[in-house]
Amino acid sequence: MQILLVEDDRPLAxxxxxxxxxQGYSVNHVETGDACLHVVGIEPPDIIIxxxxxxxxxxxxVLQKIREKLATLPVLLLTAxxxxxxxxxxxxxxxxDYLAKPFEMTELLARLRVLERRLGxxxxxxISIGEVSLDTTSQAVFYREELQELSRKEYMLLKSLMxxxxxxxxxxxxxxxxxxxxxxxxxxxxxxxxxxxxxxxxADFIKTVRGVGYxxxxx
Ligand code: CA
Numbered sequence: 001m002q003i004l005l006v007e008d009d010r011p012l013a014x015x016x017x018x019x020x021x022x023q024g025y026s027v028n029h030v031e032t033g034d035a036c037l038h039v040v041g042i043e044p045p046d047i048i049i050x051x052x053x054x055x056x057x058x059x060x061x062v063l064q065k066i067r068e069k070l071a072t073l074p075v076l077l078l079t080a081x082x083x084x085x086x087x088x089x090x091x092x093x094x095x096x097d098y099l100a101k102p103f104e105m106t107e108l109l110a111r112l113r114v115l116e117r118r119l120g121x122x123x124x125x126x127i128s129i130g131e132v133s134l135d136t137t138s139q140a141v142f143y144r145e146e147l148q149e150l151s152r153k154e155y156m157l158l159k160s161l162m163x164x165x166x167x168x169x170x171x172x173x174x175x176x177x178x179x180x181x182x183x184x185x186x187x188x189x190x191x192x193x194x195x196x197x198x199x200x201x202x203a204d205f206i207k208t209v210r211g212v213g214y215x216x217x218x219x
Contacts (some may be wrong), residue, residue, distance in 0.1 A: 001024075001025050001026065001046050001047065001116060001156060001177060002025070002026045002027075002028070002045045002046045002047075002176060002177055002180075003020060003025050003026065003027045003028070003045055003046065003047050003048070003049060003112075004027075004028050004029075004030065004036065004039055004040070004045035004047075004048045004049070005017065005020075005027055005028070005029045005030075005049045006029075006030055006031075006032075006033070006035075006036040006048065006049065006050045006051055006054065006059075006062070007029070007031065007049070007051040007078065008031045008032065008051065008053070008054055008055050009051070010031075012101075013029050013031070016049070016108075017029055017180075019105050020112075021180070022152075023109060023152060024151075024152025024153060024155060024156045025112075025156075026176070026177060026178055026179050026180045026183075027180050028045065028180050028181050028182075031054075031055070032054055032055060032056045032057075033054045033056050033057040033058075033059070033061065033062035033065075034056055034057070036048070036050070036062055036066075037062065037065055037066070040066055040069060040070065040073075041069065043176075044069075044070055044073060045073075046074070046116075046119060046177075047073075047074045047075075047076065047112065047115055047116070047119070048066065048073060048074070048075045048076070049075075049076050049078060049108075050062060050063060050066075050075055050076070050077055050078065050095075051077075051078045051079070052077055052078065052079040052080075052086070052090070053079065053080055059077065059079070060089060060090065060093050063075060063077070063090070063093045063094060063095060064093055064094070066094075067093070067094040071094075074096045074097075074115040074118065074119060075094070075095050075096055076095070076096060076097045076098070076099060076108075076111055076112070076115060077090045077095045077097070077098045077099065078099055078100075078101060078103075079098070079099075079100055079101065080100075080101045096115055096118075097111050097114070097115065099111060113136075113137075116136070117136060125137045127162045127163065127165075129162055129165055129205075129216060129217075129218065129219055130205065130219050131143055131144050131201075131202065131205075132158075132162070132201050132202075132205055133145075134155075134158060134159060134162050136159065139155060141155065141158060141200075141201075143200060143201045143202065148200045148201065149200075150197075150200065151193075151196070153178055153193055154193050154196055154197055154200075156177065156178060157174060157177075157178060157190075157193050157194070157197065158197055158201075158206075160174060160177055161206060161214060161215065161216040162216055164215075164216075165215075165216045165217065165218040166215070166216075166217065166218035167215060168209045168212055168213050168214070168215045169213050169214055169215065170212055170213040171190060171212075171213045171214075173213065174190060174213060174214065175189075175190060178190070178193075194206055194208075194214060
């Protein structure tokens, strides 16, 4: 899951990036509305966290411009102004959710999970394919009904593959979902995660599509 964080308050942005990455999200950060729209134009993220008070333009203006390009991209607004008017204006402009500063990290994570569920192609919070089940609410993964210990990256990788069962996901798609722009990625990092997943879920569950990427078959 790739998040674009648009926030000009650097200490806050750094804290959020660290906390979100710990949860396994891939987070990219920009500080201006202009930079946000540029990124949205070339490589849209899965979710945008957008501060309303930006140095170069009003966050609501940014939101409207995002909406002109991408009608359904989930946007969570952050604002220092906790007034009902701002909230209404934000939601009227097409925001999916709204969080007033200061907020608890746990609250932000809960809101993100809601947006993520809405995004998922699979409506159910539990996806079962063959002998593997993945519960997106508790983020638990079972193989032959036994709970498996997965790292965050392994979980995110498996979730992407299971939500897109039947489709091949390319290496670059998977890497973009797992890593941020500034994260050092070893060339074989993806293979290493797949290798670990195969040890936990059986060798045949994740198929390699040579030269392209990986897939999980729909049963
Ligand atoms: Ca700000």
